[in-house]
Amino acid sequence: MPEVAPDADPDRRVVPVQQAVLGKNDAMAAALRADFRSRGLGVVNLLSSPGSGKTALLVRTLEELRPHRRAGVIVGDLATDNDAVRLRATGAPVVQVTTGTVCHLDAAMVARAAAELGLDGLDLLFIENVGNLVCPASYDLGEGLRVALLSVTEGEDKPLKYPKAFRTSHAAVLTKMDLAEAVGFDREAAVANIRNVAPEATILEVSARTGLGMAGWCAYLASHVATRRT
């Protein structure tokens, strides 16, 4: 078995650099937050695993909000503009951030994308993060609301296994509820696990396919915007 040499370990140099990156990100995020607030703009950062239904939820949300709220979207992906194409079909303005190998969005990416999108006249800005329950949790994007999605097909223990994503979120949204019975989803266990890591989080249940829970989710978003304007 090869020995692990603890000396001359480049890993040791990662921590201070990461702290500097996160410190810079936090400062940029604070400036963004102040700017968003001064505009009365509600900004929502959506986090989840790949395939939990962020884009499907957003498409349906944009359709339901359209008569009442003007919403824009920044969408992050390592590769492809599939999600941006789906989102643009709703008529909402969308800017895609292609991250290549980077596993999360950061505040500087959001600042550039927001400048490209143009925020004037918007009530809401959705940020669809890279599909990843780990790295995005460490990057403040200046959002007013952070929302972690958990699809019923992923297993009820994911909040315990990826605690930071849920602990740092204002709301946890259970998605694909129309599949709950088919996959034997244990709703009580999932809620208990979310409560365990994020006792204060608002918990919502939706199906973007059937529309279940969309009214409650949109009301939650509307109340966030109303709060921003006071």
Add this chain to the structure above:
Amino acid sequence: MPEVAPDADPDRRVVPVQQAVLGKNDAMAAALRADFRSRGLGVVNLLSSPGSGKTALLVRTLEELRPHRRAGVIVGDLATDNDAVRLRATGAPVVQVTTGTVCHLDAAMVARAAAELGLDGLDLLFIENVGNLVCPASYDLGEGLRVALLSVTEGEDKPLKYPKAFRTSHAAVLTKMDLAEAVGFDREAAVANIRNVAPEATILEVSARTGLGMAGWCAYLASHVATRRT
């Protein structure tokens, strides 16, 4: 909108440090690979999103292999030992690596865990990576086979959106095939997308719940072990 200052950017210091980390990891992985090979040990690194069914597939695989092959498991998670508990119930030796905030396993973690597990007498070593389709793709663990899982509930476009995980894998396994009809899974599109980024990859389809495709998957693993012994 806050300006993005390109100067004095700590991000710029990340790349050389990451390269040093990856270079060190590659060296450690090469040493591990030589050690595994000298033992005739087949080592399989499983990558996927959270909740794609790595543990469920492994539990069923360990049960089916048990009469014929001696297999051990190294399992990575940010938090909880839920998966290790499930895997140990099969009777296989299991070592858990708790990564905290680290979004992937690396070769040094595997070297330590392998020493703890003990490799004497094993035919196969499974490494269940952290649930993440981004970061684990960059870390060679000395494995002989890298396998990326895609559950039918995640959406057919994930190979295009997370290309490195699939491009660097020897096999792509479509999991939860028992749910394919319920979720309207487009098998042809998924296969075409895998082929697009990983033309040489072996594609397998399984359901750990019903047992569909398990014989083919176990035969694939057995042929890998047989190859190692020659």
